[in-house]
Ligand SMILES: Nc1ccn([C@@H]2O[C@H](COP(=O)(O)OP(=O)(O)OP(=O)(O)O)[C@@H](O)[C@H]2O)c(=O)n1
């Protein structure tokens with residue numbers, strides 16, 4: 359059974375206040391939406407992700423390279439219309455429809471929803487109401503409500519795709535959630551156990567709670583990398599994905615991009631997954647002359663598959679020449695593109711070694727880098 363996660367993120371977040379819709383605001387080091395996305399990316403039973411984003415928010419999608427990580431759909435004026443737009447792009451047999459605003463969703467909740475779909479057309483997480491329920495008016499208690507059989511609904515709400523697509527297509531687009539749409543179409547929905555941590559950021563105070571929950575779960579790793587390549591004949595050097603004109607080239611088994619190799623090794627280091635040689639042995643002729651982008655993309659994919667987000671890389675190139683400064687902006691942009699992260703999370707700088715040592719004598723280029731990875 360292939361599954362598609364549809365993460366709806368096209369709302370305006372009016373109740374949460376602030377300058378930006380809540381899904382684009384930062385919590386514990388990254389946006390609310392990216393936290394939600396990371397949970398589904400790392401989930402072993404999720405095969406595809408569709409992100410539903412308001413047409414006016416596409417600049418956020420571009421800045422964060424989200425189209426490299428998920429299929430993007432344009433959202434509608436109500437949550438239901440946004441879900442329908444996501445359903446049009448989903449190819450899985452089952453769909454998990456999730457609020458981007460529930461950015462602390464534990465992986466176990468997703469497992470329980472998928473288990474629930476084995477013998478029902480719909481399954482959704484909820485928590486029974488344990489507090490007493492009152493009715494009130496003008497600041498006074500006016501009565502006690504029976505809480506028997508009442509549940510607090512959460513997401514992801516899971517369904518067999520074709521059934522919920524037909525249900526949404528037939529609905530008026532005004533339902534609060536997908537369970538309401540499914541029930542209106544006569545579909546049974548199984549209740550599975552939700553989780554107290556699966557809060558929805560709705561009001562301004564919810565950001566602090568999410569920060570607490572996400573911060574407490576964080577696993578932060580730092581890796582370092584170091585590499586050297588010697589000069590040889592040529593008319594340019596590849597540095598951090600940019601061909602820099604020069605009167606020599608760098609020698610190596612691949613394209614000898616010393617900066618990119620160093621960042622790649624820093625990422626493998628943070629994951630404790632060896633180095634480039636472990637994954638791409640120099641003895642293997644298929645990597646001769648390879649573009650180093652292949653190595654960096656592999657390290658980033660490995661990080662994501664293990665549930666890590668690359669939050670920052672810092673690379674220092676050590677050489678007397680060529681001059682790196684004029685190319686640094688292009689290098690940052692290219693590295694960010696390959697890594698699928700924002701440019702402001704990539705630092706590329708350079709130094710000389712004051713004419714000392716092999717770099718000072720102009721025999722080659724050295725590079726060092728650190729990478730910071732976060733998992734929650
Ligand atoms: N037209 C809409 C409205 C909501 N959502 C998404 O549905 C989820 C749950 O909705 P809610 O918490 O009500 O979000 P908002 O509509 O953004 O909030 P508000 O009602 O305060 O404006 C959110 O992730 C939100 O981005 C959506 O994709 N498209």
Ligand SMILES: C[C@](O)(CO)[C@H](O)COP(=O)(O)O
Nearest residue numbers: 457511512513534535558560
């Ligand atoms: C789908 C939902 O998250 C279930 O709890 C909820 O219905 C979303 O919207 P609301 O407007 O905050 O009720």
